[in-house]
Amino acid sequence: MALKLVVIGAGMASGRMLEHLFEDTPGAYDVTLFGAEPRGNYNRIMLSPVLSGEKTWEEIVTHDADWYAAHGVACRFGETVTAIDRARKVVVSKGRETPYDKLVIATGSAPFMIPVAGRELPGVLAYRDLDDTNAMIAAAAKPGAKAVVIGGGLLGLEAAAGLRLRGMEVTVLHLMGHLMERQLDPAAGYLLQKDLERRGIKVHCRAQTKAILGHERVEAVLLEDGTVYGADLVVMAVGIRPETRIATDAHLEVERGITVSDQMETSDPDILALGECVEHQGQLFGLVAPLYDMAKVAAKTLAAEPAAFRPRQTSTKLKVTGVDLFSAGDFAEGEGREEIVFRDPTRGVYKRLVLCEDRIIGAVLYGETTDGNWFFGLMQEGADISAMRETLIFGPAYQGGAPADPMAAVAALPPEAEICGCNGICKGKITEAIAGGCTTLEAVRAKTKASSSCGTCSGLVEQILAVTLGGDYAAPTVKPVCACTDLTHEDLRRLIRAKALKSMPAVMQELGWKTSCGCHVCRPALNYYLLADWPLEYQDDRQSRFVNERNHANIQKDGTYSVVPRMWGGVTTPAELRAIADAAEKFAVPMVKVTGGQRIDLLGVRKEDLPAIWADLNQAGLVSGHAYSKGLRTVKTCVGTDFCRFGTQDSTGLGIRLEKLLWGSWTPHKVKLGVSGCPRNCAEATCKDVGIVCVDSGFEIGVAGAAGMEVKATELLAKVSTEDEAVEIVTAFIQLYRESARYLDRPYKWVAKVGLDWVKAQVVEDPQSRRALQERFDISQTVYRKDPWAEHARAETRARWAPLADLTLEAAE
Known part of the structure; x- marks a missing residue:
């Protein structure tokens, strides 16, 4: 007599289990199958093509009514099991x-x-099943409709691509x-983002979502930074959780x-x-391959x-038409690991293999993924x-021969091969120039x-020089930024601007x-160059500091x-001093010292x-002195005309004004200023990065001084009234x-390289250039002028509700 088997959940994992069971032991069980959806097993992996219109619902059905009937399955679809009585x-x-x-x-997982606020509004949904997909298709039918995918x-990107193909205006957060x-x-x-943006996404x-806005239904999404995106549809695809309620209620181990067990x-x-609802040896599963193994x-x-x-x-592969992406294994950085990287920016191809002890442990391929399975096989x-x-990075077709010689490949290029795409220069023209004496x-x-x-193309031109001139070619000795690149700092800064590169991956x-x-x-x-060039677009990478x-x-x-709290121009108040003293006592600070920059160091x-100590100091109105930063450190002043009988100008007021204007701005290295109220120079302005000496007729501005390991007097930049x-x-x-x-x-050091005359031409002699520099500085300060400890406190507050700990699984394929 057949045993009674009850299955709760009619998804892909249980469906594959039943296939194996009916094949291996036909007739052993009478099966009753419960499913919360009003339908049987279908291929959830293919919901994205259904959303995009590339497939129909009928094409992704795995088990239809005839299949269940042929195997004697009692189907209870649309019926939810509410309890398990283990004793009975x-x-x-x-x-x-x-x-x-x-x-x-x-039972799978729940999104x-x-x-x-606003997550319950009509028009906000997850992307887990056919009903969600149909709701998204219906929303996309509205002309001019906008969707936000969180x-x-x-899963989120597949949803975004499908909605875009349906004609919606789509934003991914x-x-x-x-x-x-x-x-x-x-x-x-980065390449994936470029690809999606080319598709209009x-x-x-x-992007941290703060609220979903709307009255009777969703209308927009508000971010923590104040950005608002209009939305007729909001799709949340931020992760999944195992659906364990029925097991918890039955007092199973959860x-x-x-x-x-195994x-x-x-x-x-x-x-x-089995499936997404289980945990095996501390691990959860969201991809279909291990679910089928469980089955x-x-x-x-x-x-x-x-x-x-x-x-x-x-x-992993992304199911978006036209996007070739393959990822497998562990590609994080770590001790004892090395990597092989191949890039072809023109074709948008990127390949990275992570090796450990001469074995592949991770692979990421983008733009050209045909060798993915081969790499994956070697990894397994x-x-x-x-x-x-x-030759590993070039795939199986290149194995078994001698390693490729890049110089031989350059030598083999025909004369008509284009080398410089910007200017349409071919190899033949370059070799003619070399033959004419350009070495x-x-x-x-x-x-x-x-x-x-x-x-x-500079590197390729240099290779042509080397191939053509042979031993007569003297390679340039300019030092690159580091071993990761052949570019100098100067070339790097120029290319970041010329090519509008706004992220490190770019x-x-x-x-x-x-x-x-x-x-x-x-x-x-x-990190610094991107901050300086794109202050509104680039986000500071804390880990690169x-x-x-x-x-x-x-x-x-x-x-x-x-x-070190900031003291504007070296001026403080009794209240600030009391706050500093209280903090020193409260946190048992071993030493309190007055610095050479007219501040107090705890x-x-x-x-x-x-x-905690900064929370107390912030409460008293004190902000960071940035004594640790590549930025403005101090503005040292004397008392000037306020109290000194020799003072010619208000040096203290000018110092405070400059410090409040310049603080928080990241610079290539630390910057120190000084403002002296008269030529007696009590503030030591003549050995600062920027030093102002007040005189009867106005102000003498000097720059490029030093008083560290090198001692150097400032050079006169300008005299103003x-x-x-x-x-x-x-x-x-x-x-x-x-x-x-x-x-x-x-x-x-910078002034020595570019020349003081060039600096004067930009800053002093050309009013239009000076105004443009000021405007760009003001723009950057709207982003930079922040107290990091106050920002830290705000970030901690946000983190209290941010469900980061729950976003541990990606939606199942």
Whole structure:
């Protein structure tokens, strides 16, 4: 006599289990199948093509009514099981009981809905089943309709692409810094974003949703930064949670998911579970491959045959027509790992292999994925790739031969091969210039204009020089930014502007970085250059800053930190002093010291006390002195005309005005100012990065001084008669330094390279240039002029409700 098998959940995992069960042990069970949806098993992976119109519902049905009838399955679709009585071995639904000998729970997962105001409005939905898909198709039928998709993971992007193909105006909001961050590194994420934007999909990363707006239905989405996106439809695709309520109520062992053994048995041996609702050895599963492995094991267990579930590596592909993307394994950075990276910016191709002990442990392919399965096979096998290390990245077609010689490839280029796309210069024209006596890159550039525009072909031109001249070619000795690139700082800054590159992945992809994510040398420089050039578009990358800047405090030799509140122009008040004294006592600060920059330094503060001590200081109106930053440190002043009998101008007031104008602006290196009220120079203005000496006739502005390891007097930049003129010129000078100096060059080094005459021409002699510099500085300050500890406190407040801990799974394929 057949045993009674009840299955709760009619999805892909349980459907595959029934296929195996009917094939291996036909007639062993009488099956009753419950499903919350009013339909049977269909291929959820193909919902995206249904949404986009590429497939119909009928084409994605896996088990139709005839299949269930042929296998004697009693279908109870649209009926939800509300309880399991383990003692009596029955399940309860709609007030009636169904007995079982064996029970399988395959309830899948529930979409996570961000707990923000407005999430219950009509027009806000998840993307999990056919009903959601049909609702999205109906919304897209409205002319001019707008959709906002919250979540830039697999499912969110598939939803966005489908809605866009339906004609909607689509915006994707993603919390993290790049799309699909669980599957892609930043470089591939950048290419994916470019691809989507070419399709007309707007992408907004680092977007924190604050509220969903609307009256009778959804009308817009409001972000924490104040941005508002209009919306007739909001799709939440931010993650999933295992659906475990029925198991919890039945007192089965549940952690994040329903705990199962290798045989897919729960804590009750007569109850099995599989799919997205389970947890196996601490791991949850959201992709279809392991779910199908579970299905096979569960069928074997039901048939009393030996089997054990073993999680395996999975790969990811995005189901968006025209987007070729492959990701597998672990591609994070780590000790003992190396990587091979191939980039072809013109074709939008990016390949990255992560190796450990001569074995592939991770792979990311974008734009050209035909070799993905081969790489994946090597990864699963743990194959030793040392013998094909040099040609591995080029795929199986290139194995077995000698390593490719890049110089031979350049030599083999025909004369008509285009080298400089910007100016239409072919190889033949360059070799003619070389034959005519051009033996350096600069000479070839001047003769042919090759590499004179965007500069990305410079390396190829140099290779042609080397091939043509042989031993007579003297390679340039200009030092690159780091080992990740052949570009100098100057070339890098020029190309960031020329090619409008506004993110680190964009720079690394378009400019041919040799590594995928840069290094500790180039990342801080890149972060600064992008901040300086694109203040409104680029978001500061905290992890690309030095430790002091990340922690907003200077680390000391014993691991403690110093806390330096800002004192405008060296002036303070009794209330501020009391607040500093109270903080020093409260946090047992070992040393309180007056600095050379006319401030008070609290030395020896523990790292864990930094937020609290700054909360107290902020409460008293004190802000960070940025003593740790590559930015404005101090403006040292004397008392000037207020109290000193020798003072000629209000040096204190000018110093305070300058400090309040310039504070918070990131610069290539630290910047110190001084304002002396007379030529006696009590504020030591003549050895500062910018120093102003007040005289009877006005103000003498000097720049490029130094008083550190090198001691250097300032050079006279300008003499002006009014304080306003002095402020204008100093602001323009700082902005010019920000825009053109090499990262970590102090102003005196920068001025030595570009020449004081050039600086004067931009800042003093050309009023239009000066005004433009001032305007750009003002724009940047709308972003930069913030107290980091006040921002830190606000971020902590936001984090209290942000459900980051729950966003641990991507929606199932």
